Amino acid sequence: MSSTISGRSTGSGGPTFDPYDNTPELIPLRTAAQAGHWPAVRAFIAGLDSVEKVCSASSLLADIAGAENFLERAVTELPGDPLPRTLLAHRYVYIGWDIRSGARAQHVSRDQFDQFHAWLRRAEQILIEVCAEQPAYAPAWTVRLMTARGLQLGQAEARRRYDRLSAHHPHHYHAQTQLLQQICPKWGGSWDAAHGFARECATAAPDGSNAGALVALAHIEHWLDLESTERGAYMRGLPVRDDLRFAAQVSVLHPSYRPNWNSIGAHSAFAFAFSLGGHFADAAPHFAFLGDRASEFPWDYMGDPKASFLKFRKSAMEA
Incomplete structure (x- = not known):
């Protein structure tokens, strides 16, 4: 038995928190990433009609285990393309944050912090180059808000990065949620x-x-x-x-x-x-x-x- 609120089904099984269940048009992206098929990933992202969608896709890719393998190959093959580098940096940030965990700082070990910072520094080095070459590239600046927070670069630096992004992309929701955390x-x-x-x-x-x-x-x-x-x-x-x-x-x-x-x-x-x-x-x-x-x-x-x-x-x- 299920009921509805304003016509939308509310079955007794409860909510799904899976982004691919909730947004089925994202499933081809996951399929391509899990297969390590860079051309299909690039084609999917190229077909998106907003920077917000590109940032959403980047976040989902960053959460797929092993995605760094095909992204590293893509970066080698396309060294001047900002997309594979940004996606790879985003994945590195997620790897680091998984090691750190979501615990408060006093509950994170020294070794966890060391590994966390090492992954974020790898991501930051990639992103510095991308942002220097493409100052208006919102996906890279958005991820740099995450590295600024994780590397504890301070409020002023995080705000500087947000301001650089918002000068080209005002009201960018993904970036706003990142700065809010900071x-x-x-x-x-x-x-x-x-x-x-x-x-x-x-x-x-x-x-x-x-x-x-x-x-x-x-x-x-x-x-x-x-x-x-x-x-x-x-x-x-x-x-x-x-x-x-x-x-x-x-x-x-x-x-x-x-x-x-x-x-x-x-x-x-x-x-x-x-x-x-x-x-x-x-x-x-x-x-x-x-x-x-x-x-x-x-x-x-x-x-x-x-x-x-x-x-x-x-x-x-x-x-």
Whole structure:
């Protein structure tokens, strides 16, 4: 038995967090990458109609084990092409981050840090060359925001890199989410900076963009950083609720909004944030869009993402 919210199936099996299930048009990219078939990967990316999609594809490729093998060959064969070099650097960043793990710094060993930094330095050397040759190449600058954070190059350097990118590609959502992480306190920033940047992105972007989701992500990060006894009160607070409502209305709930590859992540952020505060009527339209789909982030902040999604969605349906 399944039910529907606004016509989208919500079966009892729960959500899928698999990006290829949620966006089936990406499956040929995975197939080509797993086969180590560079021409097919290049043709897929060449057929994409936006820089945001290229960055999405790059992130997915970076998460495929062994992809560095065919990408290294592609770099050797096409030394002047920014695409294989950027994809390879992105893969190196993921290898390094997998070694580091997502734990807070005090729980990461010296050896893990050494390996992590070694992989990021390899990526950074590649990206420095790409950005010098192609100053407007957004995929490379986006990955350089990740290396800046991991190598602890500081707030000013991260912001410099973002500014270089946004001069050519304003409102670039992938880059905005990376810089938001950088300016949270866990990476040396502050909550004033994080919330200020998120609101700045939401208000500066054209109506109907994904940028408003940054407001939700900033509040989620703030919630996570609080003591467990303070978390509920923070998300229930009316200032947070109103902040989220404004951000949702100018972004994913705006009449001009058109779904894209970042939509599941953006709606997931709002559904998650509203639900944490018990604002289930506000969460409902986001769950309506999602149906049985969700992004791993931020749901992986919960001990049981699937159970949390189902619990929150049920409350939203009944609100």
